[in-house]
Amino acid sequence: MTWLEANPVLAAIIRVALWVFPVLLAVPPMIWYERRLLSWMQDRIGPNRTGNITFSRSSRWVPGFLKGKKFGLKGVVQPLADGLKLIIKEDITPGSVDRFIYLVAPALALFPSFALGATIPWGPFKGLTPVADVNIGVLWILAISSLGVYGVVLSGYASNNKYSLLGGLRSSAQLISYELGMSMALAAICLATGSLKPTDIVEAQTGPLWGVVPGLANWNLFTPYGFVAGIIFFVCMVAETNRAPFDLPEAENELVAGYHTEYSSMRFAVFFMGEYAAMFVYSLIFSTVFLGGYHALPIDWQSLGEIAPGLSWVTHAMQNVDFWLSPVWLVGKAFALVTVYVWLRATLPRLRYDQLMSLGWKSLLPLATINTMVVALWMVVSRVYSPIAGVVAGLFGFGILYLLYRALNNLGIDRSKFLTSREIDLVDVPRSVA
């Protein structure tokens, strides 16, 4: 490591390469994974099993050891064919576009999704990761995610197409609205951690659970405030990446394809790649902030070894596994979150525009703000008195706020005016009658 410290410029280049290439490499497997999982969830066999090869039993051209053999390619051919199609397709630039901005917009859409995670550590390897371990890491994530608007808005504007412009405007309204909920959710975690560095946030998540239970690690998702913040952050990150059910910018039944209607071939592929890279990077951020980062399990092996000295060989081995395979755990968590993304896409219908706005502004933002206030109370009480008093104060705060919410919600709002739900009876017609 002294060699790296002696060459800061080279070290910086290595750090950037260690960030950009893994994210770039994660995109094709993600596309394959999404297509396969989605087709499995939706009961479509196409992308799930494309490219199965069955060799002939009788042909002279097939060597003997291959005769009659079957090879399942698990649908790998589908994304390969997709990629090939995008590359060899004609690249059409419509005549009346704003040419320079039209060409720059895909790059602007791709940039934030890579720059976003520059402060996310792959593992406990100082000097190699993260790209920049600065004391404003979380703010950097928020700042760069706010730049995502430009790619979308400019592609919509430059295309000189009404549908593109509407898609771009919708998307920017969506991105700006969900930015707020996201930043308030992260603010709660930063308050609890006392630092804006992602490395410190990961470090803080190895402490005892709720500051009380030794042996178990304090993953933010397992604390009451972290659970609330985590759900808010997840909803916001789905909205920020323009994924279903928040994919209004590309609602094809209303806007053709939204902001990338006029893009074809590789330029469209760049948007596509940006979206998937952003999904992956946001999943990495979620894992870092809420799921203990690069640690495998929510167990603090060090303190467990001190509690039960008889098990010290297990805890020691696990500490080593935890340390050396840390990027594997982080990527594993990220892929679990990508699974949730796909799951949401397969399950939920697209939101209406007013539903989207009211979810962001009337539900997530107040909830995240209240959550931040409760965290502040919890932290003050646990520092001044004791961690257990902090837990009690925190739960008390949540209880009061829940009652307040119920009280306000029942105040002067006639619920019967809204059609909140409807029931449909599905009649099972017997096969013989049909």
Added chain:
Amino acid sequence: MQITPELMLFGGIASVAAAAAVGVVAFNNAVRSALCLVLNFFILAFIYFTLNAEMLGIMQIVVYTGAIMVLFLFVIMLLNLGAPQMLRDRDDPKTFAGIALGVVLFALLGSQLLPAFLAVTQPGAPKDFGAPQNLGRVLFTNYVIPFEAVSVLLLVGVVGSILLAKRKI
């Protein structure tokens, strides 16, 4: 003057920022001017980063690049200023006067600032200057009254915008 890596980095970043600043006034198309301003603000943040003022840089990106310029761009796009040719006015004596005054201003500022800048070889704030912790401590102790006054100002802004947007409440 010694050429250091910091100086080369600064030179690269600053020349992009300066080019973008020229672009803001040089382009006829309002959207392109606005984009140049975005680039300028964004690059400026990186100059702050190289000076160890990370908080300032990130605030530059969050506030100017991420929020204010998006609004600018929106307004320009919604106004739909039409073809750039309509905005061009040829042979306007004001242009030359403007250029001449600009050069004079630049020379004046340069003559005063350049010697001071040339003396500096390793610019940079102290390590924890403007760190979030220090900033928060100062904001909530020495400057708590101005800070709260600004929050009241923001509240007035919010109430005013609601009043303008919704005539009937």
